[in-house]
Amino acid sequence: MWFLGAGLAIAGLAACSDDAAPEPAPVGSGSRYDASRTGSPAKKTLWPPFVILGRRPDPGEITWSFDASDAPVAEDSAEAALTDAFRTWQGAGVVRFVRAPEGAAADVHVSWHGPKHPRCGFLEWDGGVAHTAGILGGSNAVIHFRTDVTWSEDDPQGKSLTIAALHEIGHLIGLGHSPREDALMFGGYDATHLLPTAWDLAALHTVYGGGDDHPDDLLIVGFSNDGEPTQRAPTLRRVAPFSTEAALVDIDGDGSDELMLWQNGRLGSMIGFRFMAGCRVEKNVGPYVGMTRPDRTTFVGRDAAGRAVVAHVRPDGRYAATGFDAKGNPRLPRKRAPLRLRALGLEDADGDGHLEHSVATRPPIGDGRVVWARADVDGDGHEDILAGPPATESDAAAEAFQWLLTRGTKGGRFGGTVFAARAVLVGDLDGDGHPEGVVLGPHG
Numbered sequence: 001m002w003f004l005g006a007g008l009a010i011a012g013l014a015a016c017s018d019d020a021a022p023e024p025a026p027v028g029s030g031s032r033y034d035a036s037r038t039g040s041p042a043k044k045t046l047w048p049p050f051v052i053l054g055r056r057p058d059p060g061e062i063t064w065s066f067d068a069s070d071a072p073v074a075e076d077s078a079e080a081a082l083t084d085a086f087r088t089w090q091g092a093g094v095v096r097f098v099r100a101p102e103g104a105a106a107d108v109h110v111s112w113h114g115p116k117h118p119r120c121g122f123l124e125w126d127g128g129v130a131h132t133a134g135i136l137g138g139s140n141a142v143i144h145f146r147t148d149v150t151w152s153e154d155d156p157q158g159k160s161l162t163i164a165a166l167h168e169i170g171h172l173i174g175l176g177h178s179p180r181e182d183a184l185m186f187g188g189y190d191a192t193h194l195l196p197t198a199w200d201l202a203a204l205h206t207v208y209g210g211g212d213d214h215p216d217d218l219l220i221v222g223f224s225n226d227g228e229p230t231q232r233a234p235t236l237r238r239v240a241p242f243s244t245e246a247a248l249v250d251i252d253g254d255g256s257d258e259l260m261l262w263q264n265g266r267l268g269s270m271i272g273f274r275f276m277a278g279c280r281v282e283k284n285v286g287p288y289v290g291m292t293r294p295d296r297t298t299f300v301g302r303d304a305a306g307r308a309v310v311a312h313v314r315p316d317g318r319y320a321a322t323g324f325d326a327k328g329n330p331r332l333p334r335k336r337a338p339l340r341l342r343a344l345g346l347e348d349a350d351g352d353g354h355l356e357h358s359v360a361t362r363p364p365i366g367d368g369r370v371v372w373a374r375a376d377v378d379g380d381g382h383e384d385i386l387a388g389p390p391a392t393e394s395d396a397a398a399e400a401f402q403w404l405l406t407r408g409t410k411g412g413r414f415g416g417t418v419f420a421a422r423a424v425l426v427g428d429l430d431g432d433g434h435p436e437g438v439v440l441g442p443h444g
């Protein structure tokens with residue numbers, strides 16, 4: 001279940017899971033939970049559904065220019081294919097593409113190129129038909145189509161310039177390769193990829209906003225001084241399907257938290273979201289492959305010194321821990337030493353590589369609710385408490401969360417409205433010292 005199983009959340013981070021949890025009960029009203037209802041094994045899903053490499057500064061108007069020199073196809077048919085591809089992405093209602101006036105500089109310059117251009121510096125290999133470079137450089141992006149490819153919109157032996165352009169425009173607006181084979185942004189050239197799929201659009205909407213609510217979304221909220229949540233930034237679309245675990249930790253030591261997502265009980269990846277001013281998604285970090293295994297439970301938290309740690313815990317309590325290097329990659333082998341993932345209640349006090357305390361519990365606050373997070377939401381210098389439902393009652397569609405403003409004392413007063421959610425993480429996404437929340441549901 002969605003880090004509700006045995007999780008707790010304290011002090012600017014949250015999340016965890018428990019592999020001893022029983023078969024998750026259905027949560028919410030979505031039909032996606034039918035599989036757990038009938039007890040059938042979870043279908044292998046490819047996750048994460050998309051990867052974000054960066055973002056355009058102004059997706060409201062991206063100008064493009066086209067140089068038909070060396071084109072192996074008729075200029076007007078190439079222009080028609082390009083125009084068609086730009087219009088298709090524009091149809092999602094988020095980005096707008098405008099042809100730059102003849103001779104004027106454009107955000108992206110489209111041209112033809114032979115197989116060799118070593119200084120191009122493109123980011124992703126696209127089957128040798130085309131590529132995009134400079135997407136993070138602002139105004140100097142290029143899309144190169146290869147002159148040595150047989151291009152044809154009709155002949156199945158040829159490659160469609162429209163399809164190749166659709167994929168490259170996805171890169172242009174900051175999308176990386178999706179592991180979903182049906183996605184337009186799956187790597188390489190695929191003749192069946194005629195339109196952006198739900199996965200491609202989820203990526204687009206996660207970066208630039210828009211899209212329809214879905215049970216797998218994560219909302220980004222800020223809190224007013226009395227704990228009232230309001231949306232701060234575009235919703236992260238479809239990134240957290242059932243059984244996704246999450247944590248907010250500062251993996252690279254820059255003073256703002258990254259959102260880490262992973263799925264236990266399987267061989268899989270961990271992916272992170274890095275945020276920028278305004279709590280908007282800047283880019284993904286990862287995916288870091290092989291971070292979860294069927295025989296381990298992966299936890300992400302902070303050690304006693306506050307450093308982000310990934311712990312891979314066996315059912316018998318033995319574990320291996322990994323730290324994050326200066327670039328935020330989970331690669332730093334951690335020497336055997338005492339480990340206490342404070343917020344998670346997991347502890348290896350003697351540093352023997354075995355957790356003495358491997359079951360996490362949320363501290364009760366006395367009225368049936370428990371502590372989900374601690375942060376100074378009202379700015380009075382004292383940590384306040386995000387009160388939420390105990391994990392055992394987590395299978396309701398949505399539960400009541402509310403900030404308890406404490407002034408550092410026991411007790412306190414509840415502020416803001418009670419807000420409904422299935423789970424809430426609290427951290428500092430933009431490094432401004434004020435807490436933000438990552439909220440799962442509700443919807444509708």
Ligand SMILES: [Zn+2]
Nearest residue numbers: 113117120144
């Ligand atoms: Zn090139």
Ligand SMILES: [Zn+2]
Nearest residue numbers: 124126187188
């Ligand atoms: Zn590509």
